[in-house]
Amino acid sequence: MLLENFLSLLEGWAPAFRQQRTCARAIALALGLLCGLGRRTLTRAICFNHRQHRDWGADYKLFNRSRWEPEALFDPIIHRAIGKYCSHQIVVAFDDTGLKRSGKKIKSARWLRDPLSPPFHTNLIWGQRFLQASLLAPLYNLDGESSPRGLPIRFQEVTPVRKPGKNATPQQKAAYREAKKTHNLSKAFVEMLGELRHDLDSHGFADQELIAVGDGSFCNQTTFRQARDRTILLTRGRKDLRLCLAHQGPGRRYYGTELFSPESVYQDSTIPWKETKIFHSSKYRRVRYKEVGQVLWRRGGGRRLLRLFVVAPVPYRKTKAGQLNYREVAYLLCDDHHLSAKKLLQAYFDRWQIEINHRDEKSILGVGQAQVWADLSVPRVPALMVATYSLMLLSVLETYGPKRTIDYELLPKWRHAARRPSCQDAVTLLRKQIEARRGTPTNVVGYPTMVQTAAA
Numbered sequence: 001m002l003l004e005n006f007l008s009l010l011e012g013w014a015p016a017f018r019q020q021r022t023c024a025r026a027i028a029l030a031l032g033l034l035c036g037l038g039r040r041t042l043t044r045a046i047c048f049n050h051r052q053h054r055d056w057g058a059d060y061k062l063f064n065r066s067r068w069e070p071e072a073l074f075d076p077i078i079h080r081a082i083g084k085y086c087s088h089q090i091v092v093a094f095d096d097t098g099l100k101r102s103g104k105k106i107k108s109a110r111w112l113r114d115p116l117s118p119p120f121h122t123n124l125i126w127g128q129r130f131l132q133a134s135l136l137a138p139l140y141n142l143d144g145e146s147s148p149r150g151l152p153i154r155f156q157e158v159t160p161v162r163k164p165g166k167n168a169t170p171q172q173k174a175a176y177r178e179a180k181k182t183h184n185l186s187k188a189f190v191e192m193l194g195e196l197r198h199d200l201d202s203h204g205f206a207d208q209e210l211i212a213v214g215d216g217s218f219c220n221q222t223t224f225r226q227a228r229d230r231t232i233l234l235t236r237g238r239k240d241l242r243l244c245l246a247h248q249g250p251g252r253r254y255y256g257t258e259l260f261s262p263e264s265v266y267q268d269s270t271i272p273w274k275e276t277k278i279f280h281s282s283k284y285r286r287v288r289y290k291e292v293g294q295v296l297w298r299r300g301g302g303r304r305l306l307r308l309f310v311v312a313p314v315p316y317r318k319t320k321a322g323q324l325n326y327r328e329v330a331y332l333l334c335d336d337h338h339l340s341a342k343k344l345l346q347a348y349f350d351r352w353q354i355e356i357n358h359r360d361e362k363s364i365l366g367v368g369q370a371q372v373w374a375d376l377s378v379p380r381v382p383a384l385m386v387a388t389y390s391l392m393l394l395s396v397l398e399t400y401g402p403k404r405t406i407d408y409e410l411l412p413k414w415r416h417a418a419r420r421p422s423c424q425d426a427v428t429l430l431r432k433q434i435e436a437r438r439g440t441p442t443n444v445v446g447y448p449t450m451v452q453t454a455a456a
Helices: 002-016 020-035 042-048 057-064 070-085 170-182 185-202 262-267 341-350 353-364 377-400 423-436 447-455
Strands: 090-100 110-113 124-137 149-157 210-214 231-236 243-246 255-260 274-280 283-296 306-311 330-334
Touching (some): 002 070, 002 377, 002 423, 020 042, 020 057, 042 057, 057 377, 070 149, 090 341, 124 185, 124 353, 124 377, 149 353, 149 377, 185 210, 210 341, 231 341, 262 283, 262 306, 283 341, 306 341, 330 341, 377 423
Parallel strands (some): 090 210, 210 231
Antiparallel strands (some): 110 124, 124 149, 243 255, 283 306, 306 330
8 A cells, every 4th residue: 555655664764853753743744745735835734634723833843943954854765766776776867946936034045047938038036946866766677668767865955155236345246256166056966976975885885886967057177077986977068068189199288189079079970870779758769879988178077088978869759640850969978988878878868857856846746835934944844845755756666666557546538548657646646545544643634624724
């Protein structure tokens, strides 16, 4: 049963809290934030547990006074998911995301670039910026037809440095420029990567390499020039990077004089195309790519030898009878020279699962809707919701497997057959099982009460 397995996974939070009652309160609020109807606020979670007529101070103090670290909530996922689904290699996708906020009392809120703005005009949103890491479980290794699944294992707030006003002094502007060098997304990524490597070692995965996959935000000198232990960095780069090879002639020169770009490698007919099979869009497909090894990126990687991949556009059709379209060319940079190209390209294609995680967290679970303003509560509530979401996905895999079975609710008639259960399928099934099992130790209530408290 999904609910029983989910509750057993949530009980793995006990080491993160100092008292058992604090852990029980966190589990109850996690269920309320996940399965409650309406906006995902703490008041709705309290009403979901039928505690709206009691003192609610302890529920808010859980986030702004209790001593616990949000990173510890993801330990059960690392301990169970890697050993069961990632036996060959550990692939983790990294990406930043913004949560929209409307109030001005949140100190860490800033004006952020809207990723949904059109290419001809950049829009801004008021919100918080978070850095997320998702473990990519290669479920296609089990049956050859199941899509991979992203399981979030980190959700950390990364606050941009506030820019001084136009009347700022030269000292304030200089302090701002220095602060940007130490407090930015790339620095937070490097720190999270090192912390994650340490956690993997403590959980008994020291003999497995970690492949960190990121987009163009992490393709810079801050990330590529850092020393990493048993960690491979794979990022998407720009097409106009100035690359070169090592100098082969006499003299002390290290960098070659002939420069080239990833786009010129794509257009160069003398470099042959290679083919490999990559699992993408529910089946294995042939992907064409070019590979250039021992590449130097002077402004980015320094003297570190890199590996360049140029992935040809993948054809697709919007409909069965539609015209054939092509996606854009992908230019990838990697600091590993031993792993096969097939494994690295597969890790890059699996990275799309973190985008699905972002959609579920914002559109379905409402991460960021909780109305809290305390300095500790602002990053803790979203982290707890993301950890609950990740544990729910893991419990779905362990209970029913990667495919969509008859245990879930029937899809509407206008929906096509789905291969795997969605986040909404899992939440609906949890609500159904909670309604059938009233009076549990977590004081959850039935579906009629859910509707009444959501409308209150």
